[in-house]
Amino acid sequence: MSMSKNAWVSEVWNPVGDGIGWTPLFARAFNDWEIDLVERLLQKIQAFRVQREEEDRVIWTASKDGAFSVRSLYSMMELGGLSMFPSERIWRARVPPKVAFFAWEASWGKVLTQEQLQRRGFSLANRCFLCLSEEETVDHLLLHCIKTRVLWNLLFSLFGISWTLSGTVKTTLLGWNGGFMGKRRKKAWQMAPLCIFWSVWKERNRLAFGDEDLSLQRLNNLWFWVRGSLAESHSSLVSFVDWIGS
Template identity: 70%
Template sequence: MNKALLGKWNWCFAIESEALWKQAISHKYGVEEGGWCTRDVSGRHGVGLWKAIRKEWLGMYNSLAYRVGSGRRVRFGKDKWCGDEPLCESFPSLFAISLAKVVWVSDVWNPDGVGDGWTPIFSRMLNDWEIEMVEQFMLKIQAFRVQREDEDKVVWTVSRSGVFSVKSLYSILEPGSSALFPYDSIWRAYVPPTVAFFAWEASWGKILILEQLQRRGYSLANRYFLCLSKAETVDHLLLHCVKTRALWNFLFSLFGVAWVLFGSVKETLLG
């Protein structure tokens, strides 16, 4: 099999695997209206990996915007699709009297299907002092049009391209210091993926240790079982325990180098 054909086969397999993975997750947890993400995971069983991932959706939601196509998957008042904030935040008083609180963009775009134009409906007659606000409202949404033959798209506003990247997510998680994260030492090192993922978890202080169980509300004594002198933290377990330091010193002696370990796993990888 030539390399070009092998590359295409791997690419198709990756796409099919991703599609099957999305289908399995969606089938297990269900999806919210619009289909952009799954529903909240409320069960207490299982490893909780997707539950932890799903919790980050609200934090990422502020960095998402929507590019309207057909308008069938974008909420008219509550999604960010025509500016830097949703219409419910730009025009809260109009949103309060609007009958379009829980409708899709397509429902407000000429629902009769004759011609093109926006047709928002309010629950009462407008007062004189509200006319100017309605004019501003209409000017804002008239800059956008629904294209019924196109698909709605989600845009990652943190990057210039609008495409999600792990690097841009780091810039949100650690503002001003994302460049100091040791991603080269983790993801570009010639190590098995499981080792790289463990290093990534350790750098964020998220590996499963007694300290993490305490943070989750478990009442227990926190002592590292190898030394019984210090609390079981990520940095103590991997760097500063006397048993661990003996392994580090043995490793350094094999290469004939002298090395001073830093205070944290992240600083050590950066060093």
């Protein structure tokens, strides 16, 4: 599953800038039945951070003296984590794993949108399936599309607040602070963006694949036929797409 099987820890750890944290690269998108496993792996490694300057020793990075305390753990979780990746926002929300994992993929921009297909060398007219006017990128689809905006605005009026969405999925989740909500409403608030992402993606796929005339559906058929006739094992459409392009 990993892009490079013999990678050193330093190669999958980004020590600088906004993206500080683990940066595993996977060879393909995951199947539904693999998502639980991957989620558990990611939750495990997120607890560890790489300190390059110092000699190896066990320290707790959330407190100043390096010793563990429950208080430091609590304040770390309250702040939404130390990294600039919205891990806490994604994995602490009480949503099904596949919903959380989709948000995780979307935050990394690793969702098979038409833009991603174009980057892989496919020539297609990139049009958002929802609004049929803008180009389909993950941020357009999940945040800025006028059809998606209806859903966001409905959410904000349900909670009785006005809110400005950030430019990207990642920054939207990073800024998704529910501190001003009561304890019970906060849980719903934390789940809300992940639910919208998932609902929009499901609807997008229904529109994309429900119509026989769309080329993506044909691609899917091709994948099935190739699997049957060439004994090529591609467990997902994404790996098949990569294989064609290789």
